[in-house]
Amino acid sequence: MVALLLVVGLAVSFLVACSALLRWNEVRYRKQGLPPGTMGWPVFGETTEFLKQGPSFMKNQRLRYGSLFKSHILGCPTVVCMDPELNRFVLMNEGKGFVPGYPQSMLDILGRSNIAAVHGELHKTMRSAMLGLVSSPMIRDKLLPRIDEFMRSYIDDWSGSVIDIQEKTKEMALMSALKQIASIGTGPVSESLKTEIFKLVLGTLSLPINIPGTNYYRGFKARKNLVSLLRRLIEERRISRCSYDDMLDSLLRADDSSKVKLSDExxxxxxxxxxxxxxxxxxxxxxxxxxxxxxxxRVLEELRSEHLEIRKSKSREDGIDWSDYKTMKFTRAVILETLRMATVVNGVLRKTTKDVAMKVPKGWRIYVYTREINYDPLMYPEPLTFNPWRWLDKNLDSHRHFMLFGGGGRMCPGKELGTAEIATFLHYFVSRYRWEEVGGHSILKFPRVQAPNGLHIRVWDNQDQIVESSSEL
Structure with a gap:
């Protein structure tokens, strides 16, 4: 009986303590004029719900508090904005009370000179350096041939294999980037970098708690290892004095006469x-x-037609060039519609440098949640329908669609390079494989090469759930 009373007493004390902590955190951030909302636990806030529930968390909070509400996510007191007009105002007025507001975990792991985090003159310098690496002439003359060579080799290796499309596209994106940036191919160096980068990505979206076992700890350690590997690579390049004709080479060749001069860090x-x-x-x-x-x-057939037309004048070994890429109008439309439907960019963070009219105090973060804009029927008729044709008669540089790429003055400077990579992947994917329905299953086969087996794929959605599975032929 005494033991039971002790257990009950401990349980009640625990519940009272939890209730007191939650209440204290609400009172701590109570300020007249702030939007409604909840702040969750001290330190942790509502980060767990934000990361695990994703869009569901946002929808539930909006139903309770409206399109502007407060929360505590990723270690920061934050106002979440889901109003399209307010979001446009924030993104188009950087420097007028708003600066990049990325969480501490991202600042620590990506570095203080990360282009997404800096502002003012340093941002202009970093952006200028990046634009020099991913400009249209650079893509046309240097990067596209590298991308083409890599994609051909990478996709051809799928023949007769069972592959997980989520795993393969992650590896593809990373290996393609390493090839373009530092001429790193398959081998021990790329495997080491791949392992560390995967940890780094997870660490950027975590609470900045530097305790062994946390994603932040692993991500921060991965950054240290990456910095060490890259510093060693830079030193080797300087000693060898060989020309590699890649992005790293371009950065290291910059001298005092260059407009942009960057430190090794x-x-x-x-x-x-x-x-x-x-x-x-x-x-x-x-x-x-x-x-x-x-x-x-129907979309697949239209896309295949575009790419098979490009291949008409080419042998299997011939790659695609800039003129081929510029003819891929429907491919670009497919990429834009995929970005819209899959909401690859859910939102961006800004920090206030002064009290702003949106009831946000100085020093708070604003999470500009752009996901809902992608389904705005005023911008996109029948928004839940996958319809690439909607993009063919639009000015793709129009500010109406800037949120697909990050928004405002922070629009991703590498969006053309990313588009070229995805377009090249789709070119070889749809021209060398085709779908057939066999026994109720979708089978991918080579159209021009004898292959003993089909290609089995598992397709995943952006909630990491299997949404379609095909069977091996």
């Missing part, structure tokens, strides 16, 4: 940012494009 942060930013967008868009093509045979 800034070069390393720029390389990490290039890998990080392209990795998630290219891999997720490529994966989801496969799913949507599978679900929409």
């Amino acid at each position: 800034q070069i390393i942060d720029l390389i990490i940012a290039l890998v990080y930013s392209g990795y998630e967008t290219v891999s997720t868009t490529s994966m989801m494009a496969v799913k949507y093509l599978h679900d929409h045979p």
